[in-house]
Amino acid sequence: MIKYPRPKRESKEKINIVKKGNMGLTLEEDLNLTNNYYIDNDIAFIYKKPTPIHVVRVSNNNTKQMRIVDAFYKEKSTTDYNGIYNGYYIDFDAKETNSKTSIPLKNVASHQARHLENVYQSGGISFLIIHFKVHDKYFIIPQKELRKYYNDNKKSIPYEDFLKLNLEIPFKLNPRLDYLTIIFNNIEKFLK
Amino acid sequence: MIKYPRPKRESKEKINIVKKGNMGLTLEEDLNLTNNYYIDNDIAFIYKKPTPIHVVRVSNNNTKQMRIVDAFYKEKSTTDYNGIYNGYYIDFDAKETNSKTSIPLKNVASHQARHLENVYQSGGISFLIIHFKVHDKYFIIPQKELRKYYNDNKKSIPYEDFLKLNLEIPFKLNPRLDYLTIIFNNIEKFLK
Numbered sequence: 001m002i003k004y005p006r007p008k009r010e011s012k013e014k015i016n017i018v019k020k021g022n023m024g025l026t027l028e029e030d031l032n033l034t035n036n037y038y039i040d041n042d043i044a045f046i047y048k049k050p051t052p053i054h055v056v057r058v059s060n061n062n063t064k065q066m067r068i069v070d071a072f073y074k075e076k077s078t079t080d081y082n083g084i085y086n087g088y089y090i091d092f093d094a095k096e097t098n099s100k101t102s103i104p105l106k107n108v109a110s111h112q113a114r115h116l117e118n119v120y121q122s123g124g125i126s127f128l129i130i131h132f133k134v135h136d137k138y139f140i141i142p143q144k145e146l147r148k149y150y151n152d153n154k155k156s157i158p159y160e161d162f163l164k165l166n167l168e169i170p171f172k173l174n175p176r177l178d179y180l181t182i183i184f185n186n187i188e189k190f191l192k
Numbered sequence: 193m194i195k196y197p198r199p200k201r202e203s204k205e206k207i208n209i210v211k212k213g214n215m216g217l218t219l220e221e222d223l224n225l226t227n228n229y230y231i232d233n234d235i236a237f238i239y240k241k242p243t244p245i246h247v248v249r250v251s252n253n254n255t256k257q258m259r260i261v262d263a264f265y266k267e268k269s270t271t272d273y274n275g276i277y278n279g280y281y282i283d284f285d286a287k288e289t290n291s292k293t294s295i296p297l298k299n300v301a302s303h304q305a306r307h308l309e310n311v312y313q314s315g316g317i318s319f320l321i322i323h324f325k326v327h328d329k330y331f332i333i334p335q336k337e338l339r340k341y342y343n344d345n346k347k348s349i350p351y352e353d354f355l356k357l358n359l360e361i362p363f364k365l366n367p368r369l370d371y372l373t374i375i376f377n378n379i380e381k382f383l384k
Contacts, residue, residue, distance in 0.1 A: 039310075042310070042313075044314070045270075045307065045310045045311060045314060047269060047270055049241050049242060050241060050242040050243065050244035050245065050266075051242065051245070052242035053242065053243070053245045053247070053260065053263070055245070065264055066264065066265065067262060067263070067264055068245065068260065068262070068263040068264060068265070069261060069262065070259060070260070070261065071245070071259070071260040071263060072257055072258065072259055072260060073258065073260070074242075077239060078237075078239055082274060082275075083274075083281075084281040084283070084311055084314045084315070084316045085314065086314060086315060087281070087314060087315030087316065088281070089275075089276040089279070089280070089281040089316075091276070115237065118231075118234070118237045119237060119276055121234075122236070122237060122276045122277065122278060122279060123276070123278060123279030124276045124279065124281075
């Protein structure tokens, strides 16, 4: 199943930014701001991958800018974010849920789950960032922990498990979601 | 300057494959086959990043598949390929040249050059793969070497320098361009 991004979101969100004084950004936008902070300060080089699109037809139409006039979204082969921090390969996906009590594992596509495990087995640092919107809380779950739910054939991860895991990311002004500090203060929870 | 991919290439190349018995693939296709070999054999998890596209308008048009009807290519922020091998962060770009004598450095966009240097400084393995089409030879140039040309304000890298560097990738059936073996037999040429 391909999850389609919503291409009109960007302009909507821009209106929101103006109205609410930079509050109400999406998880993706908060993570992009965080990653930009890391890049601008030479801390880490982690980027969101572009959405894969299959281009069918382009049109030059006598203008300077080539336009794509027919295309469709393809399925992602990996996760959304990857990069390097201090010699470590970093790889993760970010998910939001409206549930109070748990995050269903079906939110993670099977090829994403496989990719997180491949990275973990190769000695990288792979994880999910989960935003529980109702609680307005952000958590990291390392692959080292996540794989247990798959091995036990669990369908979801309860909210309380995140509280026990003790890898909450506090929301700050800048960087917004300083996930690297949380990870490297708890590095033993991530490495094989 | 944004380099536009050629969206009609895929089908053309498919015809070539049939005609020439799998010869005459592009560098990108040979690298994708190589990376697929690494993935299928659990050796490394290195992927080509999708081309960044800004979607302006989509149409549902009463069909099941959402189509993109207006979009344009955006500038890449990094390189084309990245991933993990045995705990190492791997990051590179691939360039082809028709020149017999050298590869001009203008083939590497300034943000790509900066990204390769950022990865190198962070303890990752960053490099270029260069295909000299006239000689039909493939070479790796590590960032540790590449940065010297930038520091010396060089405009290009002579073909003889690649021969001296001794990091040629032999073209084989499977994997096509086994660049990881060359790198890890010469790892001191790559690490900071």
